[in-house]
Amino acid sequence: MDRVLWRLLMATIPRRFLVHAITIEPYLGDSSTGPQYGPPVSVACLLDEQTRGVRSPGGEQVTSTSTAYCLPGITAAPFSRVTLPSGRITKVIQTKNRDGKGLGTPNHVEIQLE
Incomplete structure (x- = not known):
């Protein structure tokens, strides 16, 4: 296969692999009543429900139960x-x-989930 064509085909994860959908409500911050979230957005993904150890943005070792690609x-x-x-x-x-x-x-994009 032509090298340029191969690069174009592999530019992003193939859409045929995005067989799942998750709903993301963006975190807006905390208030006196608890966490606040933005409007829900449906996102196509490939969901891998596998438990593994990951580092949080704060550097702590935490357990991830799922990863969405x-x-x-x-x-x-x-x-x-x-x-x-x-x-x-x-x-x-x-x-x-x-x-x-x-x-x-x-x-x-890899989204690591609790």
């Missing part, structure tokens, strides 16, 4: 509320932008 450009601030396809509600630990810079790996 999404198209580039998706944002999910730490502490945002996420509803999984099963109905389980969880929170964002951290979001990582994965950019292969033309190395042939698909660019995507």
